[in-house]
Amino acid sequence: MNFKDKIVYEIYPKSFKDSNNDGIGDLKGITSKLDYLKLLGINYIWITPFFVSPQNDNGYDVADYYHIDPIYGTMDDLDELIKESDNRNIGLMFDMVFNHTSTSHSWFQRALKGEQKYKDYYFFRKEPTNWQSKFGGSAWEYVEELNEYYLHLFDKTQADLNWENPNVRAELIKILNFWIDKGIKGFRFDVINLISKDAFEDDDIGVGKRFYTDGRKINQYLRGINQQSFEKYDDIITVGEMSSTTIENCNIYTNPDNHELNMTFNFHHLKVDYQNKEKWTTMPFDFRELKDIFNKWQLGMNDGWNALFWNCHDQPRSISRFGNVTKYHDESAKMLATAMHMQRGTPYIYQGEEIGMTNNYFTDIKQYRDVESINYYHILKNQGMSENKIHEILQAKSRDNARSPMQWNKNGGFSDNTPWIQMNSNCKNINVENNLNNPTLSSIIIKNL
Numbered sequence: 001m002n003f004k005d006k007i008v009y010e011i012y013p014k015s016f017k018d019s020n021n022d023g024i025g026d027l028k029g030i031t032s033k034l035d036y037l038k039l040l041g042i043n044y045i046w047i048t049p050f051f052v053s054p055q056n057d058n059g060y061d062v063a064d065y066y067h068i069d070p071i072y073g074t075m076d077d078l079d080e081l082i083k084e085s086d087n088r089n090i091g092l093m094f095d096m097v098f099n100h101t102s103t104s105h106s107w108f109q110r111a112l113k114g115e116q117k118y119k120d121y122y123f124f125r126k127e128p129t130n131w132q133s134k135f136g137g138s139a140w141e142y143v144e145e146l147n148e149y150y151l152h153l154f155d156k157t158q159a160d161l162n163w164e165n166p167n168v169r170a171e172l173i174k175i176l177n178f179w180i181d182k183g184i185k186g187f188r189f190d191v192i193n194l195i196s197k198d199a200f201e202d203d204d205i206g207v208g209k210r211f212y213t214d215g216r217k218i219n220q221y222l223r224g225i226n227q228q229s230f231e232k233y234d235d236i237i238t239v240g241e242m243s244s245t246t247i248e249n250c251n252i253y254t255n256p257d258n259h260e261l262n263m264t265f266n267f268h269h270l271k272v273d274y275q276n277k278e279k280w281t282t283m284p285f286d287f288r289e290l291k292d293i294f295n296k297w298q299l300g301m302n303d304g305w306n307a308l309f310w311n312c313h314d315q316p317r318s319i320s321r322f323g324n325v326t327k328y329h330d331e332s333a334k335m336l337a338t339a340m341h342m343q344r345g346t347p348y349i350y351q352g353e354e355i356g357m358t359n360n361y362f363t364d365i366k367q368y369r370d371v372e373s374i375n376y377y378h379i380l381k382n383q384g385m386s387e388n389k390i391h392e393i394l395q396a397k398s399r400d401n402a403r404s405p406m407q408w409n410k411n412g413g414f415s416d417n418t419p420w421i422q423m424n425s426n427c428k429n430i431n432v433e434n435n436l437n438n439p440t441l442s443s444i445i446i447k448n449l
Contacts, residue, residue: 003237003262003346004305006043008093010350012313013050013072014058015405018415025405025414027073031081036432038088040354044237045085046093046188048313054104056157057371058403060190061102065175082183091185093237098172099191100158108159111150112143121168122159123151129200131208136375139208153194153212155371163195163221176229186237187230189261193218193242193249214242214249222253222260231259239307239346241265247300254304263305263346269293270315273396280376282396285322298344306345310336311353316401320359329356329430330440351406355435359401360424363391369421373398407431 017029027050037045049059050072059069068075085092101108110118128140128149133156140149141156151160161168176187196215203211222240230236240253240261250264272290275281297306310318319325323332333356341347362368365377373394380390395401400421405414407427414423424430 006237006346007041008044008046008239008307008346008348009037009040009042010046010048010312010348012048012351012403014420015403015414016351017406017408018417018419021416022071023415023417023419024071026071027068027077027081031077031084034084034088034090038090040349042090042349044091044093044186046095046186046348048095049097054102054157056102057155058369060097061100061104061155061158062097063102063104064106065096066178078182086183091235091237092183093186093188093239094179094184095188095190096172096176097190098161099194100152100154100160103157103159105159112145114146117167120165121162123162123197123200124148125151125200129208130202131211135372136379151197153191160197161195163217164197169221169224173225173228176225180230180233180236185235186239189238189240191243192222192240192261193245193253195221209244213244214246219252219258219260223258226259226261238262239265243267247297250306251301251303254301263307265307265309265312265348266297268297270310273321279397280380280393282393290322294343301344306343307348308340308343308345309348309350310340311350311402312348313350313402314399316397316399317357317359318353319356320401321396325358329358332356350402355407355430355432357404357407357430358424358426359395360398360404360422361395362398362400362422365394367422368394368398368400370398370400370403373400409433 011030013025013027013030016025017033018025019028019032020026030045030047049062050068051059051062052064052067052069053059053061054063068078082092107118107121111122111124124146125140126148128138131139133139134153135155139151139153141152142149152158153160163169193214194212196218197212198215199211201211230238238261242250242264245264245266250266252258253261253264269290271277272293273283273285275283318336319329319332323329323336325332365374368374368377377390377394380393403421404424405412405419405421407424407430408414409431410428410433412423412427413431
């Protein structure tokens with residue numbers, strides 16, 4: 001299929017549009033805005049997870065891959081969204097979290113009861129390694145009843161799946177085919193390059209990343225799910241989120257001859273404001289490094305294909321990061337869009353990016369909802385950092401900066417109730433209604449370039 005001339009729009013459903021006024025966005029809310037999305041000229045909607053989940057990591061802790069969490073709606077609501085999207089020639093892409101499941105998932109719950117079949121779905125060890133979780137602290141959690149530790153590269157409620165086990169791979173392929181049969185046209189695979197764990201030993205030079213990033217069996221695993229799932233169809237688009245990867249690996253992942261993925265996300269360009277490449281720091285972004293990274297990836301991905309993006313649900317707003325919101329808000333938004341859309345690759349737009357939504361700039365930890373941000377607030381505080389400095393870092397780096405409700409009009413327009421996370425007060429000026437009524441702003445999305 002031809003995916004190289006397409007545009008993908010990412011929706012974080014919890015914050016997009018609330019149709020039943022419970023303060024949480026939902027599937028019917030997305031359906032109600034399809035005409036707006038069609039107007040933007042997009043081809044696909046990538047929806048972040050809305051499966052059954054305890055919501056410890058806002059849906060990236062999946063407890064059931066086959067059912068919709070009631071806070072987002074019903075299967076009938078999804079069927080309606082699929083049908084109405086098809087009517088507008090818009091395909092739906094699902095976000096598949098296959099590196100880990102929620103510890104509430106029935107597989108893990110059966111593992112906790114000592115069922116060996118399901119213990120083998122995960123990584124249980126008598127002795128932990130010194131690996132660190134990406135959300136802070138040890139990557140191993142002790143289970144007293146089993147006298148063993150299980151691996152969680154992210155939150156302790158997100159247990160890593162054992163892809164070495166062919167039963168696990170078969171289960172995941174079954175899930176993909178179920179949703180393809182429902183009419184889903186694409187998949188985004190969360191941190192997919194972490195699924196191959198090469199060795200379980202202490203890392204004497206790091207925090208464990210070298211033992212599980214771009215592992216030696218990753219290509220075998222990706223080819224396997226391709227051959228048994230989406231390769232059987234001619235209209236499925238796939239993108240892999242790659243953590244700390246390389247150009248060499250991404251060329252392999254996306255080379256059409258390898259039958260793995262259509263394209264990959266990399267995050268190197270979004271670390272140019274990381275002091276010593278550590279996320280929970282602040283510094284002005286390095287403009288020269290940013291240009292060099294773009295140049296390197298544009299020239300280097302000659303056998304594969306890039307997914308292009310500034311923003312997503314895990315990143316602070318690019319206009320606050322790389323633009324001048326105070327003096328040149330509109331110009332900054334247009335400049336960033338132009339810089340991205342004129343590169344070689346498939347552009348991804350995150351909800352609100354098209355109107356130049358900014359960071360939240362919360363001032364109290366009670367305003368945050370993101371588990372990673374809250375964890376690091378306490379970690380930095382325990383390290384002796386001042387409250388003011390911690391909030392400066394959170395205002396710049398928290399994932400919640402991307403998760404405030406979509407700004408539809410001067411009153412917000414997201415919900416008639418109190419939203420699950422605070423609306424940005426600048427919605428009075430920055431909103432969809434203003435954009436659509438202002439011809440000098442309506443080109444931010446670049447659909448007419």
